[in-house]
Amino acid sequence: xxxxxxxxxxxxxxxxxxxxxxxxxxxxxxxxxxxxxxxxxxxxxxxxxxxxxxxxxxxxxxxxxxxxxxxxxxxxxxxxxxxxxxxxxxxxxxxxxxxxxxxxxxxxxxxxxxxxxxxxxxxxxxxxxxxxxxxxxxxxxxxxxxxxxxxxxxxxxxxx
Amino acid sequence: xxxxxxxxxxxxxxxxxxxxxxxxxxxxxxxxxxxxxxxxxxxxxxxxxxxxxxxxxxxxxxxxxxxxxxxxxxxxxxxxxxxxxxxxxxxxxxxxxxxxxxxxxxxxxxxxxxxxxxxxxxxxxxxxxxxxxxxxxxxxxxxxxxxxxxxxxxxxxxxx
Numbered sequence: 001x002x003x004x005x006x007x008x009x010x011x012x013x014x015x016x017x018x019x020x021x022x023x024x025x026x027x028x029x030x031x032x033x034x035x036x037x038x039x040x041x042x043x044x045x046x047x048x049x050x051x052x053x054x055x056x057x058x059x060x061x062x063x064x065x066x067x068x069x070x071x072x073x074x075x076x077x078x079x080x081x082x083x084x085x086x087x088x089x090x091x092x093x094x095x096x097x098x099x100x101x102x103x104x105x106x107x108x109x110x111x112x113x114x115x116x117x118x119x120x121x122x123x124x125x126x127x128x129x130x131x132x133x134x135x136x137x138x139x140x141x142x143x144x145x146x147x148x149x150x151x152x153x154x155x156x157x158x159x160x
Numbered sequence: 161x162x163x164x165x166x167x168x169x170x171x172x173x174x175x176x177x178x179x180x181x182x183x184x185x186x187x188x189x190x191x192x193x194x195x196x197x198x199x200x201x202x203x204x205x206x207x208x209x210x211x212x213x214x215x216x217x218x219x220x221x222x223x224x225x226x227x228x229x230x231x232x233x234x235x236x237x238x239x240x241x242x243x244x245x246x247x248x249x250x251x252x253x254x255x256x257x258x259x260x261x262x263x264x265x266x267x268x269x270x271x272x273x274x275x276x277x278x279x280x281x282x283x284x285x286x287x288x289x290x291x292x293x294x295x296x297x298x299x300x301x302x303x304x305x306x307x308x309x310x311x312x313x314x315x316x317x318x319x320x
Contacts, residue, residue, distance in 0.1 A: 032214055033198040039240055041192055041201050052212075054192055054240040067236040076227040080199055080214040 006055075006064045006119070007126050010145065012136035012160070013114040019103060022091035027104075030081025034148040042148070043069070043077050046090070050074035086110055086151040095132060099125075109154050115145065166215075166224045166279070167286050170305065172296035172320070173274040179263060182251035187264075190241025194308040202308070203229070203237050206250070210234035246270055246311040255292060259285075269314045275305065 029044035040055045050069040069077075088110070091103040099118050106113040116135060120126040131138070139145040144157040189204035200215045210229040229237075248270070251263040259278050266273040276295060280286040291298070299305040304317040 032201055033193045038193040038198075039201075041199075052237070054237060056240075065237055065240045067233045069233075073227045073229075077212070077214060077225055080216075080223075080225045 007121070007123055008117050008119050009126055009129060009138065009140045010115055010117045011131060011138050011140075012145075013103065013116050013134060014136045015134065016103065016105065016114050017134045019091045019093070022093035022103065024089055024091050026087070027090045028085065028087045029147065029151070030078060030085040031148045031151055032077065032080045032084075034084060034152050040148055043074055043081060045074065052077070083154075084148070084151045086147060097130075099129070106150070110150055110156060113150070113156055113160055115139070167281070167283055168277050168279050169286055169289060169298065169300045170275055170277045171291060171298050171300075172305075173263065173276050173294060174296045175294065176263065176265065176274050177294045179251045179253070182253035182263065185250050185252070186247070187250045188245065188247045189307065189311070190238060190245040191308045191311055192237065192240045192244075194244060194312050200308055203234060203241060205234060212237070243314075244308070244311045246307060257290075259289070266310070270310055270316060273310070273316055273320055275299070 025047045027046050032041040042053045044051045053066040056063040088104045088106045101118045103116045185207040187206050192201040202213045204211045213226040216223040248264045248266045255261050261278045263276045
């Protein structure tokens with residue numbers, strides 16, 4: 001349970017690298033609200049865990065409030081996300097320069113989309129970050145690639 | 161834990177009646193989101209209980225998803241409601257014609273406001289309802305008197 005400032009950069013991945021050193025988990029998530037004017041409220045199943053997460057507005061740095069849910073709590077709230085859901089396999093690992101990263105391989109209507117998120121402790125490190133060769137377009141500021149937008153659209157942005 | 165269709169009518173109460181037959185509970189609630197374009201997401205402490213409730217758009221009839229929270233879960237999510245909170249004492253009872261009702265006496269910045277909500281099992285009963293003498297203006301469709309709007313405004317609507 002935590003309230004943290006999340007600093008991330010996100011990139012498209014044209015061709016997924018060797019992920020054998022990564023930890024894979026199936027994630028399904030839905031949005032009770034997708035943000036816009038107010039907070040974004042997400043419920044997520046990650047492996048055997050269930051969570052609710054509130055994020056404030058923004059892209060690079062956002063306040064985040066998260067707490068674990070029981071399966072029963074999750075099951076009660078999940079219907080409120082209808083039409084705003086996605087599934088993906090998340091591969092968690094570490095880049096050669098030590099930054100933690102998550103590679104998301106999307107499924108269902110979003111099959112074909114692969115993205116990587118890199119987490120930073122400080123804004124300066126996020127700005128100075130030099131992406132590895134396998135990283136594609138930087139979509140940190142591209143709202144079409146927010147998970148909430150992808151879940152709502154239910155289809156890939158043109159040109160992905 | 162439930163997903164129900166809620167049918168309610170709401171009225172201002174110029175002068176609170178004798179509430180000695182009612183059960184009183186202190187309620188504090190905050191809104192993670194206030195609805196508008198999407199769902200309304202509320203966290204509430206009611207006596208010793210904690211809850212999260214999602215409501216779809218609408219006034220008279222709304223879909224509702226609610227589940228109990230632990231105090232720890234509540235405490236984690238509560239900061240996400242800053243600037244959108246209210247406190248009231250809720251008196252729960254039954255009208256002479258058998259309909260369950262809740263009289264809310266607001267506190268803090270909303271002191272002076274008293275409202276009553278009556279719950280109905282069917283839309284026909286809600287429409288046919290004949291209010292007792294102590295009921296004032298019907299504000300069921302007046303969005304300024306939604307709890308989420310009152311919590312966001314932090315002040316009484318003009319003319320209350």
